[in-house]
Amino acid sequence: MAKFLTQEQIDEYKECFSLYDRQRRGRIEGGDLITVMRCIGSSPTPAEVRRHLLNHSDAAGDLDFSSLLSVMHRQQQQEAPQREILEALRRSEGGRRGFMEVSLLRGRLTGQGERLTHREVDELLQEAGLESDGQLHCEQFAEAVTRNAAKR
Numbered sequence: 001m002a003k004f005l006t007q008e009q010i011d012e013y014k015e016c017f018s019l020y021d022r023q024r025r026g027r028i029e030g031g032d033l034i035t036v037m038r039c040i041g042s043s044p045t046p047a048e049v050r051r052h053l054l055n056h057s058d059a060a061g062d063l064d065f066s067s068l069l070s071v072m073h074r075q076q077q078q079e080a081p082q083r084e085i086l087e088a089l090r091r092s093e094g095g096r097r098g099f100m101e102v103s104l105l106r107g108r109l110t111g112q113g114e115r116l117t118h119r120e121v122d123e124l125l126q127e128a129g130l131e132s133d134g135q136l137h138c139e140q141f142a143e144a145v146t147r148n149a150a151k152r
Helices: 005-021 030-040 046-056 066-076 081-092 103-111 117-126 140-151
Strands: 027-029 060-065 100-101 135-137
Touching: 005 027, 005 030, 005 066, 030 046, 030 066, 030 081, 030 100, 046 066, 060 066, 066 103, 081 103, 100 103, 100 140, 103 117, 103 135, 117 140, 135 140
Parallel strands: none
Antiparallel strands: 027 060, 100 135
16 A cells, blocks of 8 residues: 555654554554544544444454555545535535635635634635635635645
């Protein structure tokens, strides 16, 4: 699995893995997998973690580092944040052919789902290079947000 990941990614994963390898036996407990994955920057659902554990854990429910690399590779293949953001924007834009009022986006982000504060929305708009009024191009916004998130 290491051939699909950069050395930088492997080093980052190893560092996080080591924090949860409490007994220093080269294994983490299955119950820590979701925390390790989120520490690394992935966003698995509990169902995805259960599936990963079924496929990659040993009889005791533990994972070694090689298994974590396999899990992370599979998770990266199925996570597509830019596509997910674009799909959500398109559902919210109401037929405006790929454009959305910034005020509408602000209302959605501060009032629905995992609510953001107005300050967080301002930071998001700033990262994407947008003013707090006017319209945004959905594809460009999704690309800018995911590009800036990858830099962090």
